[in-house]
Amino acid sequence: MSETIEDVDFPLVRYYQLPNGGLGQMEWTGGEVAPDLPEGATELTAAQYAAAYALWEQARADRLAADAAARAQAAQADYDALIAAGIPDATAQRLSGHTPPDPE
Template identity: 45%
Template sequence: MTTYYVIYEDGSLGRIDTDGEGQPPLAKPGRFVDAATYGARSEELAAQHAQHVADLQAADEARTKADYDALIEAGIPEATARRLSGYQGE
């Protein structure tokens, strides 16, 4: 069994395990790389994903807090404001 690592032109990764002879054809444009380059790109993509998730969570927290604050300012009881806004912070 031979493993080939690929970085595609769109930035995605591929790992191809084959028993065949020579490099297999690629399903889309890309280039074969060594395991270390593949691993580094994989770690880079994981870090980008984690940052994106953290950004989305922070934006959601800010939105729900703003909604909660507006409901409180409008005189809505705290428990109801939390339920309506989804805010679970302090």
Template identity: 40%
Template sequence: MDEETTHFYRHADGSYSTVTFSGTEGHATPPEGAVETTEAEYNEGVAAIEAANAAKVAEEEAAAQERARLDYEALIAAGIPPETAARMSGYNPPHPTVGD
């Protein structure tokens, strides 16, 4: 069986990719604008991108939750019952006997 060889690349835009060759199937020419890196650098770079993406998702979810809370409070201030305001706004207020 042919041995596989994997090459790791960092692209000019900051993304990463790999190319795996089996036996004499091809040769390791980096994609245009890419620089070959080590597997450790590749793993570190991909982990950093994934962490940044997760932080962005968390930030967007927190902002959406804050908008829903503000909508909920506006509906309550307008005299809408809390249960209806929660359904309309998509906000799930904490239960009054749980936590602070």
């Protein structure tokens, strides 16, 4: 890019995507020459960056929810196994980290 101070309104924000899919942004607030993007990066518009970042956030939220569900399922399986082995309920809850729902 190599813009000079005369070519740019400050601050200049550049958005990019790395070859591995990672997203980045840099803000240039002045200097003789604008910094180059990282090697292999593709420059994005602000709208493209926002859309890609929203997809990343949703994928992260989905992954965290799936991880939490898997941990809860494992804790319940541990609890069930402890109860089946004759361990008292309070101890099974404490050991497994699972608290069964109150019967209604």
